[in-house]
Amino acid sequence: MxxxxxxxxxxxxxxxxxxxxxxxxxxxxxxxxxxxxxxxxxxxxFYSVDDVERYLRIYLDHLRAEGRTEEQVRGMLLQYGRTNGQLGALIARMLDVDHGVQVPAESVMVTAGCQEAMVIALRALCAGPDDVLLAVEPCYVGMTGAARILGVEVVPVPEGADGLDPATVTAVARRVRAAGKRPRALYVVPNFANPSGVSMPVPTRRRLLEVAAEQDLLVFEDDPYGLFGLDDEPHPTLKSLDVNGSVVYLGSFAKSCFPGARVGFLVADQVVVDDAGRRTLLAEEMSAIKSMLTVNTSPIAQAVIGGVLVESGCSLRAANxxxxxxxxxxxxxxxxxxxxxxxxxxxxxxxxxxxxxxxxxxxxxxxxxxxxxxxxxxxxxxxxxxxxxxxxxxxxxxxxxxxxxxxxxxxxxxxxxxxxxxxxxxxxx
Amino acid sequence: MxxxxxxxxxxxxxxxxxxxxxxxxxxxxxxxxxxxxxxxxxxxxFYSVDDVERYLRIYLDHLRAEGRTEEQVRGMLLQYGRTNGQLGALIARMLDVDHGVQVPAESVMVTAGCQEAMVIALRALCAGPDDVLLAVEPCYVGMTGAARILGVEVVPVPEGADGLDPATVTAVARRVRAAGKRPRALYVVPNFANPSGVSMPVPTRRRLLEVAAEQDLLVFEDDPYGLFGLDDEPHPTLKSLDVNGSVVYLGSFAKSCFPGARVGFLVADQVVVDDAGRRTLLAEEMSAIKSMLTVNTSPIAQAVIGGVLVESGCSLRAANxxxxxxxxxxxxxxxxxxxxxxxxxxxxxxxxxxxxxxxxxxxxxxxxxxxxxxxxxxxxxxxxxxxxxxxxxxxxxxxxxxxxxxxxxxxxxxxxxxxxxxxxxxxxx
Missing domain, CATH: 3.90.1150.10 (Aspartate Aminotransferase, domain 1)
Known part of the structure; x- marks a missing residue:
């Protein structure tokens, strides 16, 4: 044997x-x-098993109210569907309502949990053997684990009591470049980080985004805990402060809804230009990767999360x-x-x-x-x-x-x- | 920008x-x-949207009938759950009922569709830069695409009118080895292949398994169409003929149930031995990879497929x-x-x-x-x-x-x- x-x-x-x-x-x-x-x-x-059926029905009624036939609704629940998923418009609206972030629905990709979003963002950007991910340290193991699966090198950027120090990011990016590698992206959890619990002050966030632009880095912003501050003081996402378009936002519904849906998302509204000058959105390009990992995110699971979004008027803050x-x-x-x-x-x-x-x-x-x-x-x-x-x-x-x-x-x-x-x-x- | x-x-x-x-x-x-x-x-x-709720209820009642409390049932539907999923026992029973294959429940991993099963099997086995996948050609793009995401080299093995010829597999494996690479696994769809439609005769299947043993290859058997033969003549899976334990079986519910669940599975009952002589099953080792791709498969989606299995007495043949x-x-x-x-x-x-x-x-x-x-x-x-x-x-x-x-x-x-x-x-x- x-x-x-x-x-x-x-x-x-x-x-x-x-x-x-x-x-x-x-x-x-x-x-x-x-x-x-x-x-x-x-x-x-906060949930019972009956909520699953309830959310499912709310979402299906929402599809019907939007004018879809029963056959179309059936197809949306039972067939493969779009690689990037069907919740783009609802998630884009939620980002506007809860975070003041305006992005097109086409820049949203629904993923099999935020973990898959990490794998996809990393795979799209870290393309060659010299492409390196900078990551806050201590770091959530999901991100370092995703890098290991793909064979991508991770260079840690040590975190202080106020989170990442932009000057340290610059220093590490320069050191990586001096060693003949290319830092492509920076992973950070700006709000109540896992594992450290620390948050970045708003001026530091703005400075971090300037550094990202200077160093030609995309920022992978992971924000699963942002809703759960001790006070009502707003914690603006990096995405909401992102005037340069550097941030790829990684989203989770595991904490704001429930983990059993296994639905997450990413927002990648960066413009991609090909040799012929054709312009697409990064999220659309990433769909080639998503299709080879999981084809698409379970439409049944998407429908349940869709129900939460519809019921709450696309405000997870209100729902939570x-x-x-x-x-x-x-x-x-x-x-x-x-x-x-x-x-x-x-x-x-x-x-x-x-x-x-x-x-x-x-x-x-x-x-x-x-x-x-x-x-x-x-x-x-x-x-x-x-x-x-x-x-x-x-x-x-x-x-x-x-x-x-x-x-x-x-x-x-x-x-x-x-x-x-x-x-x-x-x-x- | x-x-x-x-x-x-x-x-x-x-x-x-x-x-x-x-x-x-x-x-x-x-x-x-x-x-x-x-x-x-x-x-x-063959399905209406109401079937989703019905299957969900059947599965939850099944969990209750097995003696689980309401709190446990809620946790199984709404929480993260086991990395390898909760349908192992039902799927193992289905493999016995429909295919005469006996495997332990622990050798089954539930995946986010068969696509993820391909990525995981490939990642586990093709570990180093010299590890190569042999794949039938013409080949389903999901497998070659998974290899490209992971940077694994694919060497094609041409298919004839009766599917893969075991002698050709031997020749290709030897050639790969002579070039200093290691053929680790062979991908094949023995029944009504996608895209060619061809099937392998039973004696050829047996000989292919001998070749796999001789060449130290695992066989990735992908069988999404096996139920749909023109006649009732049995088409034994490679897994059912596998006396040497060479086959990792890749399973899909997209055709036998519906794609919208996005639930697939793999069976990897091979023994893995570590330096200290500890023995585990390959599926258990693969869970480290699954956890870094999607954490686990949506329990809500699993529950729907679980309902199909429970209702049919774990016979997809009967259900279909x-x-x-x-x-x-x-x-x-x-x-x-x-x-x-x-x-x-x-x-x-x-x-x-x-x-x-x-x-x-x-x-x-x-x-x-x-x-x-x-x-x-x-x-x-x-x-x-x-x-x-x-x-x-x-x-x-x-x-x-x-x-x-x-x-x-x-x-x-x-x-x-x-x-x-x-x-x-x-x-x-």
């Missing part, structure tokens, strides 16, 4: 990122009663009022629990500190000892609490920090999780 | 395959009244009785119409011939003149009929042949399409 050697399979199967994620899942599986401050998945208590409050309360609960267990004197004594994000799902705690897989194992077994080693998000770094997530738990469990974590920390420090 | 050069984007955006497919779509768009013998999409008249009759009637109609317009004497006079597939959606017509894009344009404009140049499916070849598809049209339209085609041929020959 055929036996394959694991080392003979593609690097993405056995590299450290895959191994780390497997380890995390494995620990979570072995200690099902541990409180998970590791999982960043959204809370699903309850969820925004829930996540705010959770983040405040997490930060308050950390304060309670580590008042200033204790914090100093144990050498512990953490950042105070202005929104989102994540907080980073720095500790004076290695927060590695070994410690995670101890934490799960003896203390019944899980978290994510920050080193998972670095090429080499983050060894003394851990990421806490507060998206999925009820407040009581967050408090209990932090209590358990405080015991681990005081015992280990 | 940013302007990108098309030549600076990835090759998959502007290479001949992408350009050809664009051309085909463009012509179809410009001549909406032309009869399309080009489109291979399934007929959707009407469709099988429909497609048989269509293929017979197409073949009869060709006979009528080109009786033997006419056939000889015009230098026209075609193959007579024993099932599936496709027939190949050979003509004594180039069946190229220029002729397709003439065909659409003057004769109102579309077809696919066979050259689209070759690296270099198929210049005097065209593919006819009979899957989507009602029989009357097929007859009219062939009548129009016959005028094109007699006018051009």
């Amino acid at each position: 055929v036996e394959l050697s694991r080392a003979d399979l593609h690097v993405s199967v056995w590299d450290p990122v895959a191994t780390s994620m497997n380890f995390l899942n494995e620990v979570a599986g072995r200690y099902p009663d541990a409180i998970s401050l590791a999982a960043g998945r959204p809370y699903d208590g 009022r309850d969820k925004i409050e829930f996540y705010r309360h959770n983040l405040r609960t997490l930060l308050t629990a950390l304060e309670e267990h580590f008042p200033p004197a204790e914090r100093e004594r144990h050498g512990v500190r953490w950042n105070v994000p202005s929104g989102g799902f994540f907080v980073v705690v720095e500790v004076p000892f290695p927060a590695d897989e070994k410690l995670l194992q101890v934490s799960a077994e003896r203390h019944g609490v899980l978290w994510t080693p920050m080193s998972f998000f670095y090429q080499d770094g983050g060894h003394h920090a851990l990421r806490l997530s507060c998206s999925y738990l009820e407040p009581d469990r967050i408090r209990e999780g932090v209590r358990r974590l405080s015991r681990l920390i005081t015992e280990t420090a | 940013v302007e990108l050069s098309r030549a600076d984007l990835h090759v998959s955006v502007w290479d001949p395959v992408a350009t050809s497919m664009n051309f085909l779509n463009e012509v179809a768009g410009r001549y909406p009244d032309a009869i399309s013998l080009a489109a291979g999409r399934p007929y959707d008249g 009785r009407d469709k099988i009759e429909f497609y048989r009637h269509n293929l017979r109609t197409l073949l009869t119409a060709l006979e009528e317009h080109f009786p033997p004497a006419e056939r000889e006079r015009h230098g026209v011939r075609w193959n007579v597939p024993s099932g599936g959606f496709f027939v190949v017509v050979e003509v004594p003149f180039p069946a190229d894009e220029k002729l397709l344009q003439v065909s659409a404009e003057r004769h109102g009929v579309l077809w696919t140049p066979m050259s689209f499916f070759y690296q270099d070849g198929g210049h005097h042949a065209l593919r006819l598809s009979c899957s989507y049209l009602e029989p009357d339209r097929i007859r009219e399409g062939v009548r129009r085609l016959s005028r094109l041929i007699t006018e051009t020959a």
Whole structure:
């Protein structure tokens, strides 16, 4: 019988990122009663299974109201359909309503979750062996993982307390160019980043876009948490500030609707010119890649998300009022629990500190000892609490920090999780 | 404003395959009244939009009947879920019922259509720059396109009237090895292939599997049309004959259910051994790749397909009785119409011939003149009929042949399409 050697399979199967994620899942599986401050998945208590049928009907009625025949509606739900999907107009309207971003419907591609959007944007731009992606570090593993699948080199740009520093981006881009490579794009999560929780101030955002233009970089803006700020202060997307047309926007419905749809999108309204001078939109060119990855995004799944958009008047902000409050309360609960267990004197004594994000799902705690897989194992077994080693998000770094997530738990469990974590920390420090 | 050069984007955006497919779509768009013998999409008249809700309910009731709580059912529909999906057990049972194939549920990965299954299988196996895919030629563009996205070299293995010749596979594999490369896998559609319509006799299938073992090749078996034979004679899958464990089976629900679900699967029950001697299944290792492409397959879409499987007792053959009759009637109609317009004497006079597939959606017509894009344009404009140049499916070849598809049209339209085609041929020959 055929036996394959694991080392003979593609690097993405056995590299450290895959191994780390497997380890995390494995620990979570072995200690099902541990409180998970590791999982960043959204809370699903705002929906019932009946909502799926309801959204489906709302969308189908919307198609009928737009004048489509029953046969056309059937085709839109059951057939292959356009490679770039059928929600372009609704998503473009949502971007205008929620973010003040005006883009043509044709610049929107609906994807099989934001993950596929990352793969497609990366594949389109990083075309040759010298094309390099710059990426904020610490970095969401979905982006580095997508690059590994495609064999694209990722050069990290270290993040500060205020997110990416545009001057650092310039320095890294120059260094890459000096080494004979071409930096094609920069990946960044400007709002409440995963994993760091940090956000970029508005002036820094504007400066980053100038740097992108100077350095001939596209910016891949990933914004899954933008709605979930602690206050109502607007956090303008890079896309809304983008006077030069540098930003490819990567969108997710996993947090603003639900992950089970597996619908995301990208906006690529850049103009592409061919040898004959013909002009198209980047999203339209990218459809050749999408067609060879997944053909198109499940029309049934698109219809469900379409229903959410139609019902809310294309405002995810409006559709998410309850969820925004829930996540705010959770983040405040997490930060308050950390304060309670580590008042200033204790914090100093144990050498512990953490950042105070202005929104989102994540907080980073720095500790004076290695927060590695070994410690995670101890934490799960003896203390019944899980978290994510920050080193998972670095090429080499983050060894003394851990990421806490507060998206999925009820407040009581967050408090209990932090209590358990405080015991681990005081015992280990 | 940013302007990108098309030549600076990835090759998959502007290479001949992408350009050809664009051309085909463009012509179809410009001549909406032309009869399309080009489109291979399934007929959707067997379903109504209400079926989607019905299948969804059947699957959710199935989950409840298996003892899951309402909260668990909600999580399975709305949350991320397992990377490899939740239909493993139902699909494994279907493979047993319909094909006599016994595999563990853990060897099944549910994918975002069969297209993603191709990308994942290819990425897992073709790991290094010298790893090469052998592929039957003419070849379905989804497979060659997937290879281009990943930068994997494809070496064609020419197909004969009885499909792949195992001796040719051996010769090509040896030649590739002599050139310092490693043939890792062989892509083949043994039943009613797309685009050629040909099928492999059973003894040839057995011999092909011996060759795969001798040449240390995995076989990627793609079988979207296997159910749709002209008679009830069984067409055993390679997987069912696979005593050595060489076959990775690529499955589609687009034809047996409907494309709008965008659900496919792969079966990879090969054992993978790591340095420490730990043994896993290939499908489990492949989940690291799946997680970086689409995270998981839309659980909502999975639930709809799950409903089809539950309702039919996990027999797509049973679920497809009407469709099988429909497609048989269509293929017979197409073949009869060709006979009528080109009786033997006419056939000889015009230098026209075609193959007579024993099932599936496709027939190949050979003509004594180039069946190229220029002729397709003439065909659409003057004769109102579309077809696919066979050259689209070759690296270099198929210049005097065209593919006819009979899957989507009602029989009357097929007859009219062939009548129009016959005028094109007699006018051009």
